[in-house]
Amino acid sequence: MDDTQALGRRLAAAVSRHDRRMQLMEVCGTHTVAIFRAGIRTLLPPGVRLLSGPGCPVCVTAAGEVERAMHLARAPGVLLAVFGDMLRVPGRRESLAEARAEGAGVRVVYSPRDALELARRHPKLRVVFWGVGFETTAPGVAAAVLEARATGVDNFLVYCAHKLVPPALEALLATGEVRVDGFILPGHVSTVLGTTPYAFLAERHGVPAVVAGFEPTDLLLALELLLRLVERGEAKVENAYPRAVRREGNPAARAVMDRVFRPVDARWRGLGEIPGSGLALREEFAAHDAARQFALPEFPDAEPRGCRCGEVLRGAVLPPECPLFDRRCTPVSPVGPCMVSSEGSCAAYHRYGRRAG
Amino acid sequence: MCLAVPVRIVRRVGDLAEVDAGGVRKEVSLLLVPEAAVGDYVLLHAGYAIQLVDEAGARETLELMRQLVEAEEPDAD
Amino acid sequence: MREVERILLAHGSGGELSRRLVEEEVLRYFDDPVLGRLEDAARVPAFPGRPALTTDAFVVRPLFFPGGDIGKLAVYGTVNDLAMAGARPRYLSLAWVLEEGLELAVLRRVLASAARAAKAAGVAVVAGDTKVVERGKADGLYLISAGVGEVPPGRDLGPARLRSGDRILVSGPVGDHGMAVLSRREGMEFEGEVVSDCAPLAGLVEEILAAGEVHCLRDPTRGGLVAALKEVAAAAGMASEVTEAAIPVRPAVRAACSILGLDPLHLANEGKLVAWVAPQDAAAVLAAMRRHPLGREAAQIGEVLEGEPGRVVLTTPWGGRRRLELLVGEDLPRIC
Numbered sequence: 001m002d003d004t005q006a007l008g009r010r011l012a013a014a015v016s017r018h019d020r021r022m023q024l025m026e027v028c029g030t031h032t033v034a035i036f037r038a039g040i041r042t043l044l045p046p047g048v049r050l051l052s053g054p055g056c057p058v059c060v061t062a063a064g065e066v067e068r069a070m071h072l073a074r075a076p077g078v079l080l081a082v083f084g085d086m087l088r089v090p091g092r093r094e095s096l097a098e099a100r101a102e103g104a105g106v107r108v109v110y111s112p113r114d115a116l117e118l119a120r121r122h123p124k125l126r127v128v129f130w131g132v133g134f135e136t137t138a139p140g141v142a143a144a145v146l147e148a149r150a151t152g153v154d155n156f157l158v159y160c161a162h163k164l165v166p167p168a169l170e171a172l173l174a175t176g177e178v179r180v181d182g183f184i185l186p187g188h189v190s191t192v193l194g195t196t197p198y199a200f201l202a203e204r205h206g207v208p209a210v211v212a213g214f215e216p217t218d219l220l221l222a223l224e225l226l227l228r229l230v231e232r233g234e235a236k237v238e239n240a241y242p243r244a245v246r247r248e249g250n251p252a253a254r255a256v257m258d259r260v261f262r263p264v265d266a267r268w269r270g271l272g273e274i275p276g277s278g279l280a281l282r283e284e285f286a287a288h289d290a291a292r293q294f295a296l297p298e299f300p301d302a303e304p305r306g307c308r309c310g311e312v313l314r315g316a317v318l319p320p321e322c323p324l325f326d327r328r329c330t331p332v333s334p335v336g337p338c339m340v341s342s343e344g345s346c347a348a349y350h351r352y353g354r355r356a357g
Numbered sequence: 358m359c360l361a362v363p364v365r366i367v368r369r370v371g372d373l374a375e376v377d378a379g380g381v382r383k384e385v386s387l388l389l390v391p392e393a394a395v396g397d398y399v400l401l402h403a404g405y406a407i408q409l410v411d412e413a414g415a416r417e418t419l420e421l422m423r424q425l426v427e428a429e430e431p432d433a434d
Numbered sequence: 435m436r437e438v439e440r441i442l443l444a445h446g447s448g449g450e451l452s453r454r455l456v457e458e459e460v461l462r463y464f465d466d467p468v469l470g471r472l473e474d475a476a477r478v479p480a481f482p483g484r485p486a487l488t489t490d491a492f493v494v495r496p497l498f499f500p501g502g503d504i505g506k507l508a509v510y511g512t513v514n515d516l517a518m519a520g521a522r523p524r525y526l527s528l529a530w531v532l533e534e535g536l537e538l539a540v541l542r543r544v545l546a547s548a549a550r551a552a553k554a555a556g557v558a559v560v561a562g563d564t565k566v567v568e569r570g571k572a573d574g575l576y577l578i579s580a581g582v583g584e585v586p587p588g589r590d591l592g593p594a595r596l597r598s599g600d601r602i603l604v605s606g607p608v609g610d611h612g613m614a615v616l617s618r619r620e621g622m623e624f625e626g627e628v629v630s631d632c633a634p635l636a637g638l639v640e641e642i643l644a645a646g647e648v649h650c651l652r653d654p655t656r657g658g659l660v661a662a663l664k665e666v667a668a669a670a671g672m673a674s675e676v677t678e679a680a681i682p683v684r685p686a687v688r689a690a691c692s693i694l695g696l697d698p699l700h701l702a703n704e705g706k707l708v709a710w711v712a713p714q715d716a717a718a719v720l721a722a723m724r725r726h727p728l729g730r731e732a733a734q735i736g737e738v739l740e741g742e743p744g745r746v747v748l749t750t751p752w753g754g755r756r757r758l759e760l761l762v763g764e765d766l767p768r769i770c
Contacts, residue, residue: 039754084766111404
């Protein structure tokens with residue numbers, strides 16, 4: 001470790017020596033927290049601004065989808081299994097945690113396999129797993145559906161809200177609303193996708209991008225690589241997380257994902273409707289598809305008044321620039337999803353960013 | 358986006374494996390990394406191993422860091 | 435013969451089954467003469483120092499976890515609260531809320547464990563109560579404690595005594611208890627070297643207080659180390675700075691935290707203390723801690739500073755800095 005730590009400190013020094021003004025975007029919510037936790041923001045040179053992108057599964061879940069999940073949790077004989085991240089996401093009036101307090105069937109799980117186990121143990125209940133997350137999480141949920149069908153657990157269903165990263169980046173750049181000089185790409189999504197799906201960033205948009213890991217040294221390495229690419233004007237996609245990310249990614253995982261899910265258009269909080277950016281269960285797995293098995297009403301995507309999470313998600317606004325930030329919208333009484341999720345940029349800013357130095 | 362941690366496979370039965378991380382043992386699925394074997398390190402995310410983590414890659418990371426730092430330091434002798 | 439003996443609502447009626455529950459079950463484990471008189475209140479001999487009183491409720495789920503159970507937790511948790519105030523624990527009271535259907539075998543295991551812990555901590559359980567609630571109204575068993583301790587004359591610990599420059603010490607690795615309980619919760623099970631640190635700290639406190647000028651003590655239970663650091667700093671109107679690399683965390687707890695997406699600095703501890711010590715005595719107090727079995731891996735982790743009350747900044751190995759904030763919401767497994 002000490003060798004890496006010494007290299008890490010020298011990298012930190014190298015990063016702080018860059019003086020050109022630029023805006024970089026870290027796409028992934030886990031990166032947002034890892035960067036804050038390592039205190040890397042306080043090491044960045046003044047000219048470099050780090051924006052948080054649409055990479056936190058909680059933040060990008062459309063408000064209407066939260067309402068539909070709560071509708072499921074309140075249905076008789078249903079137990080909604082969710083990742084801990086989703087418990088405090090605000091719907092129009094309340095969150096799942098509050099709905100649970102009123103008697104809705106909600107259970108936090110670590111893995112879709114635990115939800116499958118719940119379904120086995122409670123045959124008289126219908127266990128619906130809220131499938132959120134990106135290409136890192138979707139293959140596992142697909143595997144759980146395959147296992148449920150293979151072992152005849154037909155009271156295990158998935159309410160699919162998985163989203164895909166490349167289409168979101170395409171939509172983000174297409175708006176032209178935000179100047180992004182370079183992207184820090186999500187490390188664990190890339191273990192599944194590989195690096196080739198991001199080629200369009202450099203080739204069509206001329207924006208350099210680096211796949212990053214999550215240890216402080218990984219982040220410093222990726223930052224230093226990206227700062228150099230931007231300064232030299234080299235539009236390339238580089239891999240700064242070779243111990244986990246291969247060029248070709250994980251074909252087996254993608255195959256399982258494609259076997260169970262098909263791409264569909266999806267609504268993203270802050271980015272609106274993005275073609276081919278979501279996943280839905282294929283017809284063959286209709287029996288395990290909560291969207292088909294339950295008549296889920298449509299709910300509008302009404303945003304809480306004054307909430308600018310949408311613009312924060314697009315990197316158009318920094319959390320402190322939102323009028324509600326740290327006033328009406330705080331971690332204890334969050335208004336928008338970016339403040340709810342510990343990965344959300346507003347929560348990370350509030351927790352780590354304010355005068356962190 | 359996705360918390361995932363490297364763990365070592367200590368036992369494998371079909372698609373299921375027992376993995377170890379710092380003395381913590383957990384049962385996970387290897388369905389997404391069929392070629393993983395006992396002794397391999399894999400990245401664990403929400404109950405599933407999603408990729409093999411190899412030593413070569415780890416060394417490559419260190420090498421990349423060294424190159425960057427050596428080339429960068431102005432007073433590097 | 436019924437196949438499994440269980441608690442019935444009748445055990446709570448105050449009638450024959452209640453009498454048998456107390457006399458044949460509870461008193462079998464707690465043979466204190468004062469308790470044995472089963473009077474409405476326990477009268478105990480006076481003592482020279484100032485009395486300290488504390489109370490605690492225990493609703494841990496599951497009831498049994500690696501390194502402990504709700505009975506042991508209730509006794510040591512109460513003893514430790516008294517010890518943090520510098521009081522020598524003397525007497526305990528334990529009130530039991532039993533759910534209809536609880537197996538008597540489970541109750542006996544917890545009674546035995548609580549009795550063992552009381553003996554180990556050198557306190558007498560002199561009062562108690564048992565109540566029964568309908569099935570489904572409690573998670574098997576809840577325990578509510580009260581404890582009385584003696585604060586020797588001249589001893590006055592608390593946040594008000596904190597001074598800028600005080601050193602902050604922790605008596606060992608953090609996060610053991612919180613993670614041990616989580617390791618047995620449905621849906622998160624894992625095996626391995628994660629064991630609750632549940633232990634009585636009164637002895638360690640006496641060693642520390644004898645070794646130098648200690649201003650304040652706090653056991654970082656719910657909310658973990660972060661809550662203890664922030665609450666005491668806020669109460670003292672001071673700020674603090676803590677070095678991340680200096681905070682001991684066991685490898686197994688760190689690994690389990692990274693798998694579940696949790697932070698060891700927020701996880702509960704049941705056999706650790708944080709001490710705020712005058713700078714000139716920090717080394718002596720640290721040495722005293724390390725001589726004690728419950729302080730082998732004690733460490734100095736930071737310092738008290740002038741500044742915004744309650745502001746605690748963590749310096750990271752990379753020279754970065756971040757503010758420690760109280761956790762909002764529950765500590766739950768995350769994917770992101």
